[in-house]
Amino acid sequence: MRTMIALLLPMALAVIASAQTLKSTTYIEPAKSFLLGGGQPGAFSVKGRNAGSVPVTVFIERAGKRDSLVTLAPGANLDAEFPAKAMTVFRNESNGVLATLTLTVRGNTSDLGMRYEPAKR
Template identity: 45%
Template sequence: MRIFLPFRPVVIATCAAVFLLVTACWAGITSNLLIEPGKQFALGGGQLGAFRVVAHNVGKVPVEIKERPRGGGNFGKTTLAPGARGTLRFMAGSTALLLNPSAQQARLDLKITGDTRLSMTYEANGKQ
C-alpha cells in the first residue's frame, strides 16, 4: 500500500530550511580581524541579548579587550598577549572594544556566539 502525501516536497524543504537556520544561529560568526595601529574595533551595542567572544591573538602585538555597557563608560576585561586565547562574555546591550595600542597592526581570530545581531565598526582608541 502506498500513501500519497501531496505536500511531501514542501515539508522536506521546510524542514531543511529550519535546520539550516538553527545551524547558522548555533554556529555564530567566525572572523579574522585586523586592527590598525591606534584604532579600536567596536563589536555590538544595543543588541537585546548577551554574546560571547572566543579570541585568539594570532598577531605580534598585545590587544586590550574592554566592555562598554549600555549605560556608558568602559571597563577592562583582559589583555591578550601574542599567541594567547581568551573567552569573554558581554552583557545584553554592551559593546566589546578590542584596542590596538601599538604601532603595528594587530590580528585576532574571533568566534562570536549568542546574540550575533551586532554592529561592527572601527574607532579611534579611547573613544567613549
C-alpha cells in the same frame, strides 16, 4: 495541532536566527579600536586568539562606561561572555603594527554592530 505548529514555527525560527555563530579574522590598525556589539537584544560570547605580534586590550562598555577586562599578549586566548546591549572593544596597543585577532562570536548576533574608531587612551 496545525494551529499550534503554525504558532510555534515562527518562534523557533526566530530563536535559531538569533543564535548564530560568526567567525572572523579581524585586523586592527595601530592606535585604533574595533567595537563589537552595543545594540543587540541578547547576550553573546567571544572566543578568540591574539594571532598578531602586538598586545590588544579588551574592554566591555555598558551604559557609556568602559572597563578593561584583559590585555591579550601575542598568542593569548580570550573566552568571555557579554550581556545584552554590551559592547566589546578591542584596542590595538601598538603605534605602528597591525593587530590580528581570530574571533568566534556566538549567541544573539542580531543587531550586533561592528565598527572601528581611534583608540581612546
